[in-house]
């Protein structure tokens with residue numbers, strides 16, 4: 438007898454939805470059988486999935502926890518993995534990738550160990566860390582440690598091309614040192630993730646807007662503008678072509694950025710792009726709404742045409758993932774900054790990502806269920822090197838399963854959520870809502886309750902597939 442069987446659900450298989458029973462043993466999927474088979478699967482526990490859509494647990498490749506709030510002073514930080522992983526579990530996300538920042542003086546293994554200490558024993562879902570640099574220069578001896586850490590299972594790395602705001606004196610890495618890092622990540626078979634904005638254009642734009650007295654939030658997209666996205670994408674894509682490196686561009690926000698990714702992929706370059714629900718659902722007029730800051734993260738919301746471009750790119754494969762860029766804080770903190778200079782970056786949204794993606798992609802735009810899975814778990818698992826352990830309902834994959842209730846609209850309200858005291862999605866009618874979440878065969882959330890204690894999330898060892906490294910494979 439199996440440990441557990443998920444019975445009678447409409448299962449999102451790679452080949453399309455099928456009515457299947459899923460057999461789970463020792464945390465792994467070991468059997469898939471038609472629900473009307475003469476001999477049904479039997480298990481110690483049966484989860485009834487009748488009338489539910491069963492999808493792989495979500496993979497959110499872009500989450501910040503315990504993150505300092507640079508515009509508010511370093512004494513404040515965002516919620517930690519304990520709280521954010523509860524939100525993820527309720528929202529149907531079973532894997533999150535956070536950031537392990539290198540500090541000057543660190544051996545690279547110190548950076549990962551420090552971040553793992555934050556997560557270990559308190560996360561309800563599985564996790565991994567992007568090795569991250571926020572310094573202008575990365576010392577050569579540190580670059581020389583990259584390969585060893587990739588071999589340890591840290592398959593993804595991240596840099597910023599901008600300091601983001603004029604008063605943040607750290608974050609950006611010089612392009613030469615990005616080149617050096619990219620050579621190391623490519624040689625080691627890893628992925629380099631990039632926050633791409635053109636620092637010169639952004640900083641000049643701030644100066645100009647400050648001189649003209651146009652610094653309220655509604656001008657954010659003039660500081661973090663399309664030209665900055667165009668120039669920085671061109672630059673980092675050309676660098677990646679020169680090195681022969683795969684790259685993942687985080688939070689694509691403008692149509693010109695989409696076009697650069699499309700062109701590079703068309704030429705066979707392994708360039709992957711990420712979209713955030715905000716960039717696909719709102720445009721920059723949202724900054725003028727009450728508490729407009731809650732719609733913001735860097736780069737910025739852009740024009741309605743840019744928003745529309747996100748959807749054609751998510752549909753045709755130019756963009757690969759929907760991530761959150763979560764920095765979970767309460768509304769008073771999120772709205773402390775009222776100007777382009779001091780606005781607080783990062784979103785809440787881990788908990789609603791799956792529901793919003795389903796509603797916008799499947800219900801409103803008619804994308805197939807397979808594409809929803811691509812955008813919310815499969816592609817992130819592939820680009821981040823966690824596939825096929827994560828992101829697929831297949832024999833041998835982890836039994837990370839989510840049951841979606843698609844029978845009636847679910848109105849999102851902050852009071853039911855676990856990540857913060859507000860949501861920019863207040864009143865949003867979601868057409869799917871996660872009602873059961875399982876990680877490695879253990880039911881975490883059921884009937885609106887967290888059912889597992891203590892937390893048992895694990896640090897993943899990740900490695901990229903050769904196809905993802907060598908060509909635009911998804």
Ligand SMILES: [Zn+2]
Nearest residue numbers: 499501762763
């Ligand atoms: Zn981020």
